[in-house]
Amino acid sequence: xxxxxxxxxxxxxxxxxxxxxxxxxxxxxxxxxxxxxxxxxxxxxxxxxxxxxxxxxxxxxxxxxxxxxxxxxxxxxxxxxxxxxxxxxxxxxxxxxxxxxxxxxxxxxxxxxxxxxxxxxxxxxxxxxxxxxxxxxxxxxxxxxxxxxxxxxxxxxxxxxxxxxxxxxxxxxxxxxxxxxxxxxxxxxxxxxxxxxxxxxxxxxxxxxxxxxxxxxxxxxxxxxxxxxxxxxxxxxxxxxxxxxxxxxxxxxxxxxxxxxxxxxxxxxxxxxxxxxxxxxxxxxxxxxxxxxxxxxxxxxxx
Amino acid sequence: xxxxxxxxxxxxxxxxxxxxxxxxxxxxxxxxxxxxxxxxxxxxxxxxxxxxxxxxxxxxxxxxxxxxxxxxxxxxxxxxxxxxxxxxxxxxxxxxxxxxxxxxxxxxxxxxxxxxxxxxxxxxxxxxxxxxxxxxxxxxxxxxxxxxxxxxxxxxxxxxxxxxxxxxxxxxxxxxxxxxxxxxxxxxxxxxxxxxxxxxxxxxxxxxxxxxxxxxxxxxxxxxxxxxxxxxxxxxxxxxxxxx
Numbered sequence: 001x002x003x004x005x006x007x008x009x010x011x012x013x014x015x016x017x018x019x020x021x022x023x024x025x026x027x028x029x030x031x032x033x034x035x036x037x038x039x040x041x042x043x044x045x046x047x048x049x050x051x052x053x054x055x056x057x058x059x060x061x062x063x064x065x066x067x068x069x070x071x072x073x074x075x076x077x078x079x080x081x082x083x084x085x086x087x088x089x090x091x092x093x094x095x096x097x098x099x100x101x102x103x104x105x106x107x108x109x110x111x112x113x114x115x116x117x118x119x120x121x122x123x124x125x126x127x128x129x130x131x132x133x134x135x136x137x138x139x140x141x142x143x144x145x146x147x148x149x150x151x152x153x154x155x156x157x158x159x160x161x162x163x164x165x166x167x168x169x170x171x172x173x174x175x176x177x178x179x180x181x182x183x184x185x186x187x188x189x190x191x192x193x194x195x196x197x198x199x200x201x202x203x204x205x206x207x208x209x210x211x212x213x214x215x216x217x218x219x220x221x222x223x224x225x226x227x228x229x230x231x232x233x234x235x236x237x238x239x240x241x242x243x244x245x246x247x248x249x250x251x252x253x254x255x256x257x258x259x260x261x262x263x264x265x266x267x268x269x270x271x272x273x274x275x276x277x278x279x280x281x282x283x284x285x286x287x288x289x290x291x292x293x294x295x296x297x298x299x300x301x302x303x
Numbered sequence: 304x305x306x307x308x309x310x311x312x313x314x315x316x317x318x319x320x321x322x323x324x325x326x327x328x329x330x331x332x333x334x335x336x337x338x339x340x341x342x343x344x345x346x347x348x349x350x351x352x353x354x355x356x357x358x359x360x361x362x363x364x365x366x367x368x369x370x371x372x373x374x375x376x377x378x379x380x381x382x383x384x385x386x387x388x389x390x391x392x393x394x395x396x397x398x399x400x401x402x403x404x405x406x407x408x409x410x411x412x413x414x415x416x417x418x419x420x421x422x423x424x425x426x427x428x429x430x431x432x433x434x435x436x437x438x439x440x441x442x443x444x445x446x447x448x449x450x451x452x453x454x455x456x457x458x459x460x461x462x463x464x465x466x467x468x469x470x471x472x473x474x475x476x477x478x479x480x481x482x483x484x485x486x487x488x489x490x491x492x493x494x495x496x497x498x499x500x501x502x503x504x505x506x507x508x509x510x511x512x513x514x515x516x517x518x519x520x521x522x523x524x525x526x527x528x529x530x531x532x533x534x535x536x537x538x539x540x541x542x543x544x545x546x547x
Contacts, residue, residue, distance in 0.1 A: 056522065058520075064346045070520045073530065268514070270514075
């Protein structure tokens with residue numbers, strides 16, 4: 001039985017990657033289990049300067065999902081490099097994916113240059129899809145020219161593979177995927193959260209201080225599957241499938257849609273052991289479905 | 304940390320307020336004021352419900368909660384011997400200080416964790432009084448429990464239907480209560496009002512949480528020195544670090 005898959009610059013023992021924003025800088029989860037069992041993980045979205053994020057409440061829930069409007073709270077790339085990644089190294093000996101956000105192209109490039117100095121970073125994940133910050137973030141991910149320009153300039157600024165994380169909040173995700181592939185992206189991670197809101201029935205006011213937030217969880221899985229399926233037809237670079245994966249069956253389904261690896265987001269917040277449990281469950285589900293090698297099932301839904 | 308607990312009892316003790324005793328692992332509870340995060344098995348209650356620990360011993364822990372929405376509504380109907388998936392214990396609780404005369408200040412469903420603080424103060428022979436604030440007489444609970452520890456207990460209600468009339472600060476001032484340190488838990492309005500006074504102490508905050516264990520940054524509060532996750536570095540903050 002083979003669970004290992006390959007992403008540009010990274011050979012993974014299994015396709016399970018905790019998603020950015022749902023796994024801190026990893027060491028927080030090392031209190032609960034040995035995080036070296038993971039394929040890899042994508043660390044908390046990091047920007048050039050420190051950010052405090054949005055006002056609270058930053059969290060709301062909905063049927064089979066949750067909304068968040070954190071607003072990229074992070075200690076800034078220099079502190080991540082000097083403090084957070086040093087703490088991580090004590091408990092983790094694999095490569096990590098560096099999720100980088102920004103307000104301007106210059107910010108992205110500067111942050112990518114700094115984080116590329118770390119020997120523990122295996123790839124850059126460009127966050128051009130954060131729905132919760134006023135400037136940048138999603139602004140870079142909803143326009144194909146801007147997305148392509150940013151990808152090209154970041155590629156020139158680093159020797160590491162660059163994965164681009166796409167927003168589902170667009171009319172045509174395929175054309176953005178094609179544009180970043182042409183600009184040199186090595187892989188695509190998709191999807192980020194869907195923009196949504198909840199309203200308090202007693203006060204009539206939005207629940208989130210930011211009014212809108214990113215909707216995630218099992219409720220969005222069908223949307224993510226469809227988008228991965230759609231993009232798989234249009235690009236030849238690997239896709240990291242993200243969206244509502246809660247168990248090993250969901251992993252297989254996402255790989256059938258066209259994902260080479262998957263990211264686990266919200267599931268980690270409900271259950272800190274979620275990613276470990278999915279890894280433990282995977283061989284048994286593969287056996288049940290008669291799968292010997294995960295590499296053979298990527299894009300099966302297209303055949 | 305994730306464990307199964309068995310409901311031993313779940314009873315109404317005041318208006319929409321329930322006391323639940325759970326049987327399970329309590330050996331990691333380190334301080335009064337820590338909380339648990341309960342998974343409620345329903346698609347509409349996707350996130351866990353964080354609730355403070357009211358009391359605990361070697362094999363049981365007690366919570367007191369009020370029905371505010373769908374999650375607590377389902378919880379209130381949970382039958383004896385039901386098994387619940389709970390993360391426990393979470394957060395840092397209160398750090399007991401050795402001073403001469405202390406005050407416990409609780410507002411509404413912020414009252415329960417102070418009971419564990421009171422027990423700890425009794426154990427350490429630290430003198431203390433208790434001030435409890437509620438909206439009206441139907442909301443009042445735990446008064447007798449604090450009295451049974453031998454403390455002076457002052458109860459106030461906003462509408463004056465029980466005890467004194469007014470908020471907890473009105474009561475502290477009108478009774479001229481002397482204390483050199485306090486522990487407080489209650490609505491944010493009450494906590495902020497306390498910080499504005501010249502008192503020194505610790506306050507336990509409430510916030511909407513995603514995970515409850517420090518991963519999502521959903522509950523961060525900006526403090527004077529840095530940001531703190533209410534679930535991880537909190538829920539207890541020092542009065543000197545609270546940013547109004």
